[in-house]
Amino acid sequence: MSLDIAEVARQSGVPASTLRYYEEKGLIAALGRQGLRRVFDERVLERLALIALGRASGFSLDEIAAMFAADGGLQIDRDLLRARADELDRKIRQLTAMRDGLRHAAECSAPSHLECPTFRRILRAAASGAIGPRPKAAPRRRQVRAAAD
Structure with a gap:
């Protein structure tokens, strides 16, 4: 059909x-x-x-x-699937840590989040790239020397 x-x-x-x-x-x-x-x-x-x-x-x-064979069948690389599954496991751990951190921050009774040891650990983990994307380095500025007259 x-x-x-x-x-x-x-x-x-x-x-x-x-x-x-x-x-x-x-x-x-x-x-x-x-x-x-x-x-x-x-x-x-x-x-x-x-x-x-x-x-x-x-x-x-x-x-x-690349997973589709010329005859219309499948030719899936199982190692690629395992690698993607491992990548998803890492992402799940990161997302779980971020969710738990957000919940803690929402419910934390400390006067300021910066006074909370758990929140400070979350900040350190975020800064190191352990949770969420690693921060990109700021582009370096080229120093331009003033031309002497």
Whole structure:
């Protein structure tokens, strides 16, 4: 059974513009056209679900494209999946620490957050990059010497 692009968009929740982009990137392929509309095999819905799962897991479109074999099957690198799972574990730990820190800060009875030892530990962890993104270094300013007259 074939579906036109509007039906694929309706069933998948993926906008037609994104479907065209995915086709351009080689992630999906139309069977052809019916009038002016692209027509897809109904199996495109499963492929779109795989793309959505990959995107939700943090894979780039290029990484996802590499998971599709030329014959339409899957060739997923299990080591890549393990590495991504490890990365997600690290992110979960960071997010859990941030959530717990925010809850503590909201409920802390210290007169000032800066007087709270737990909050100060959270600040040190944030400054070191242990929770949240590591702060970027400020760009160095070049010193310009004044020209002597």
